Amino acid sequence: MEAKQRGNQQIDLQHGESHSHSPTYQAVLRAGPRVRPLQQAHAQIVVLGKHCNLALLTKLLTLACAAGSITYTRRLFLTVSKPDSFLFNSLIKGSSKFGFPYDAVWFYNRMLLADISPSNYTFTSVIKACADLSALRLGRSIHSHVLICGYGSDSYVQAALVAFYAKSSELSVARRLFDRIPEKTIVAWNSMISGYDQNGFSREAIGLFYQMRELGVEPDSSTFVSVLSACAQLGAIGLGCRVHDYVVSNGFDVNVVLGTSLINMYCRCGNVIKARNVFDLMSERNVIAWTAMISGYGIHGYGREAMELFGQMQTRGPRPNNITFVAVLSACAHAGLIQEGRRAFADMKQEYGLVPGVEHHVCMVDMLGRAGLLNEAYQFVKELNPGELTPAVWTAMLGACKMHKKFDLGVQVAEHLLAVEPENPGHYVMLSNIYALAGKMDRVELVRNMMIRRGLKKQVGYSTVEVDQKTYLFSMGDKSHPETDEIYRYLDDLMLRCREAGYVPASESVMHEVEEEEREYALRYHSEKLAIAFGLLKTSLGMVITVVKNLRMCEDCHSAIKYISVVCNREIVVRDKLRFHHFNNGSCSCLDYW
DNA sequence: CTAGGGTTAG
Structure with missing residues (x-):
């Protein structure tokens, strides 16, 4: 064995190629992450009989992986007779970094089979791969390897584990792990904050960010990205602007990721002009x-x-x-x-x-349907392959039918949807609305009862409004706010003034409310009306009121808000589930087309 | 002989 090694070295020395400056090594480096040149370099290696040089092969394999060809990487790997821990670590890291999480796990298993101990470096990469796969069981077992191998307190491994559990929707496990980290690195904080954000817990993400600040931990650009994303979800422009100010005044580089996060935050908080400013100032735009x-x-x-x-x-x-x-x-x-x-x-x-894909088809049906081109929309749907006829496409078609009062087709589509997705309350609401529009109140009742019988509830609608950088949440008929009486009194008075200006409330028949109590409150106290009333009460003339709603706005609210913008002489902005409505002087930016 | 990790955007 020793003799053989020495023999190899002698050959290498003969060719003057045993160190990193050797021509072969240089050839590999020159090839870079490109498959063809790497293949040529590989040929050279084989011809010169250097296929036993592990350092050389490691570089070659890492570059093959970086080139995005995992098949080539794996083929090369199979030619390596005695892969060492260095090679395995490089391969696991490369595969997980360049988007081949399955292969990372595969190499990890090969490593164990070869009886080579994983290190903390191995674990960070393979855990990231599990996170990308949301492979909970696998990740759990690797977590136990971590503990057995004694890497449980490695800060890199800990941060990776927090991110892994968060990405696998195990937020409480992630949080428990996070809380047990004695010295939390900024990446550990970022992992937890982004974990909350990615699972829709925007408030928790922001709360943890504040906690981190109180402890005097300096955020970095990755922290900002997650916090801005949480602001975008909530429509929290106050905090979003403060983060932006902080970024600028502390000289942080607005890289392409942070810039995009700012664009998204400004857009979803209603300020497209500022978003465009950020876009124009970015040095790199992908x-x-x-x-x-x-x-x-x-x-x-x-x-x-x-x-x-x-x-x-x-x-x-x-x-x-x-x-x-x-x-x-x-x-x-x-x-x-x-x-x-x-x-x-x-x-x-x-x-x-x-x-x-599905989303593009939905857009097309939606676009044609809204425009009243129902036949063309329907034709588009019928020309799709059977596999492409997803509920989402039919739902778009149904929306168009309702909007343009296509009763027969609407009922047909809705019944189909009810059969395919009997657990989706949205379909029942749509069908009942269509019946209501056609004046078939007995059918409305039938659908309503069916919904109750199946234990389905309409999604609860809520709206938030930001006043003095604090957000307030309202739901329909909500009376939890301390100033409820004042808000309701103000709203009643406001709607009276709107009626005097010509507003006609939608008839109760078009509203689908399952509970009796809800029916009573429905028209007058939809959450967006409450949020707007509160905003008007708490802000001075000239200030724009921005409301964020989790569902789509109903037609009655849409019409009411137009009148409110006139009688109060205020600009009101509402973000509903899909888009923004800018109300000003009695009209809406969507031109009633939404 | 060879590098070095974990977090972040539509």
Whole structure:
């Protein structure tokens, strides 16, 4: 064995190739993360009989992985006779870093089979792979390997574990682990904050951020990204602006990720102008940044601006991808840009070779349906492959039927949906609304009863409004607020003034409320009306009121708010589940098209 | 002989 090693070394020395400056090693480095040049370098290695040089092979394999060819990497790996821990660690890290989590796990298993002990470095990478796979069971067992091998207090491993449990929706486990870390690194904090954010617990994410600040821990750009995302979800522009100020005044570099996060926050908090400012100032803009900005215009109904930016992207920006086209098509749908939408859908397939998915189909049906082109929308649906006829597509078709009062087709579609997704309360609500519009009140009652019998409840609607950087939450008929009496009195008075100005409340028949109590409160006290009343009470003239609602707005509220904007002479902005409505002087930016 | 980890955007 010793003799053999020495022998190899002698050969290497002969060729002068035993260290990193050898021509072969240089050839591998020059090849970089590109498959073809790597194959050539590999050929050279084989020809020179250097296929036993592990250092060389490790570099080659790492680059093959970085080149994105996991098949080539694996093929090369099988030619290595005695892989060592260094090679395994490099491979596991590379596969998990470059998006091959399955392979990372596979290499990890090979490592164990080869009886090579994993190190803390091994664990960080393989745990990340488990996180990417949301592979809870596997991750748990690797967690126990960690403890057995004595790496339970390695700070890198701990942060990776926190992120892993959070990504596997085990937030309480993640939190318990996090709490037990005596010296929390900034990455541990970030893992927990982003864990909350990614699971929709925006308030918890922000709460933990405040806790971290109180302990004097300095945030970094990754912290900001998660906090801004939480602000975006909540519509918390106050905190969002403060984070932005902090970033700028402390000289943080607004990199492409942070910039995109800011764009998203400003767009979803209602300030597209500031979002565009950030976009224009960014030194690097990738496809995600462009898509975020286009999508931002889209949700505000600024279809022209969205298409203008998309045009620029096509001529001098990064190549649009599937998600870009979701943003483009939905912008077209919200703004009624039918020609542009049809064109984009065709370009997506023909010019860019992209395959439309469910979301694109939904956008198309939605776009055509809203515009009243019901036949074309229906034709579009019928031309889809059976596998593409998802409930989401039918739901879009149903929305169009309801909007344009296509009774027969609407009932047909709704009944189909009820059969496929009997547990989705939204379908019942739609069907009952369609019956109500057709004046078939007995049917309305029937659907309502069916819903009750199946124990289904309409999703609870709530709205939030920010006053003095604090957000207040209201739900329908809510009386939990300490100033409830004042708010209700003010709202009643306000609606009276709206009626005098010509507002006609929607008839009760079009409202679908399951509980008796809800019916009583429904019209007058929908959550957005309460939130707006509170906002008007607490802010001075000239201040814009911004409300965030978790569901779509009903037509009655939409009409009422138009009147409120007149009688109070206020600009009111409402973000509903899908888009923004800017109410001013009695009209809405969506032009009643939403 | 060879590097070095975990967190972050649409």
